[in-house]
Amino acid sequence: MDDKNQIFNELGVSDKVIEYGESVLAKLEKRFKAIDDIAERNQAKVLLAMRKNRVSAACFAGSTGYGYDDAGRDTLERVYADTFHTEAALVRPQITCGTHALAVALSANLKPGDELLSINGAPYDTLQEVIGIRPSPCSLAEAGVTYAQVELNSIGGFDFEAIKKAINEKTALVAIQRSKGYSMRPSFSVDQIGEAIAFVKKIKPGLVVMVDNCYGEFTELEEPSDVGADMTVGSLIKNPGGGLAPSGGYICGTSECVERCGYRLSAPGLGREVGANFGIIDRLYQGFFLAPTVTAAAEKGAIFAAELYEPLGFKCVPGASEKRHDIIQSIELGSEEAMLAFCKGIQEAAPVDAYATPLPWDMPGYDSKVIMAAGAFVQGSSIELSADGPIREPYAVYFQGGLTWAHAKLGILLSLQHMVSGGLAKL
Numbered sequence: 001m002d003d004k005n006q007i008f009n010e011l012g013v014s015d016k017v018i019e020y021g022e023s024v025l026a027k028l029e030k031r032f033k034a035i036d037d038i039a040e041r042n043q044a045k046v047l048l049a050m051r052k053n054r055v056s057a058a059c060f061a062g063s064t065g066y067g068y069d070d071a072g073r074d075t076l077e078r079v080y081a082d083t084f085h086t087e088a089a090l091v092r093p094q095i096t097c098g099t100h101a102l103a104v105a106l107s108a109n110l111k112p113g114d115e116l117l118s119i120n121g122a123p124y125d126t127l128q129e130v131i132g133i134r135p136s137p138c139s140l141a142e143a144g145v146t147y148a149q150v151e152l153n154s155i156g157g158f159d160f161e162a163i164k165k166a167i168n169e170k171t172a173l174v175a176i177q178r179s180k181g182y183s184m185r186p187s188f189s190v191d192q193i194g195e196a197i198a199f200v201k202k203i204k205p206g207l208v209v210m211v212d213n214c215y216g217e218f219t220e221l222e223e224p225s226d227v228g229a230d231m232t233v234g235s236l237i238k239n240p241g242g243g244l245a246p247s248g249g250y251i252c253g254t255s256e257c258v259e260r261c262g263y264r265l266s267a268p269g270l271g272r273e274v275g276a277n278f279g280i281i282d283r284l285y286q287g288f289f290l291a292p293t294v295t296a297a298a299e300k301g302a303i304f305a306a307e308l309y310e311p312l313g314f315k316c317v318p319g320a321s322e323k324r325h326d327i328i329q330s331i332e333l334g335s336e337e338a339m340l341a342f343c344k345g346i347q348e349a350a351p352v353d354a355y356a357t358p359l360p361w362d363m364p365g366y367d368s369k370v371i372m373a374a375g376a377f378v379q380g381s382s383i384e385l386s387a388d389g390p391i392r393e394p395y396a397v398y399f400q401g402g403l404t405w406a407h408a409k410l411g412i413l414l415s416l417q418h419m420v421s422g423g424l425a426k427l
């Protein structure tokens with residue numbers, strides 16, 4: 001037995017899969033270098049924001065109760081605002097997830113009689129209830145906010161003609177989703193998003209533009225907030241939490257929009273003044289500090305997965321050699337059985353719950369059964385190595401995360417091992 005492979009064999013990866021993996025990796029040096037370059041500059045950006053705001057040990061003090069005058073919380077919000085180059089930021093553990101952050105941003109900035117316009121077709125699954133596309137108590141529809149959407153054009157880009165037609169006197173907020181979510185379209189680059197923002201604002205200058213930035217943070221040198229987004233919104237258990245944030249969400253944007261979000265999140269009159277940090281604020285700081293390199297590790301994993309699976313006949317979005325703008329890699333596996341095998345491999349590579357077998361289940365907010373593989377330190381964290389997908393055509397898994405590149409690599413190799421052992425992929 002090859003000594004070098006022994007530890008990998010013990011984890012369950014065969015020599016054949018290891019060798020195939022190494023042959024794929026041999027071609028990726030240049031692309032990985034480009035990712036490291038972006039990470040370096042984003043690291044500098046975060047560092048600059050921390051230095052400018054004089055982050056000190058005093059910022060890590062816990063707070064309880066109302067959380068009045070929580071300097072650590074307020075400074076963290078300044079660090080986010082300066083990193084995203086916005087006037088203000090709302091960064092709170094009380095924001096329970098990405099959907100919650102988006103719901104706060106939307107409901108705080110839409111009034112009865114306003115229309116919300118999505119210009120990238122249907123928004124992310126869980127937002128459909130927030131908007132009221134699928135009826136739900138407390139949806140925007142219930143509050144008298146109407147909704148319209150413009151489908152993407154045939155090549156997955158913005159349909160500018162149709163967008164122009166859809167903007168009317170009621171249109172108050174335009175939503176753009178950077179990452180593809182559970183669809184097979186490409187994700188948008190910050191440049192593309194900037195072009196769309198400029199276009200809609202030219203038609204109607206008073207429009208508020210919100211970008212769902214989930215999974216996109218730190219994959220490029222710029223964020224949507226650098227190209228005109230009034231609100232840039234995401235989850236702390238994805239990229240910007242760096243794997244350390246135990247919970248939370250953020251909204252970076254104009255003072256006016258972010259103020260309103262504060263009132264929506266707590267209560268009118270109270271706004272951002274309240275909100276204790278429960279003693280977890282140090283993890284939000286440290287996670288944000290690590291986020292650029294953690295995101296880079298996850299991105300390398302995504303590229304490796306595409307390069308590994310595409311030659312075996314599985315359609316990948318983005319394609320193996322395509323440019324990417326988030327950390328999500330979708331792979332069309334073609335059957336439920338293959339989704340189960342893939343997810344089993346990812347689960348086996350987890351530091352937590354490696355013994356568990358992921359099975360499809362009904363999840364709140366999703367309209368079909370979903371399978372999820374995740375053995376994460378933070379429950380449900382998808383900046384940690386994870387794979388998930390709805391059990392429906394085209395049986396695509398969405399693979400993401402990996403706090404270290406070494407871990408992402410192992411997880412992907414184990415997924416392939418299960419596919420190969422189950423006769424679902426052939427080397």
Ligand SMILES: *Cc1c(COP(=O)(O)O)cnc(C)c1O
Nearest residue numbers: 097098099124179181212214235
């Ligand atoms: C994850 C995600 C969300 C929702 O985030 P949750 O934290 O799961 O609620 C919204 N939009 C996109 C594009 C996402 O990837």
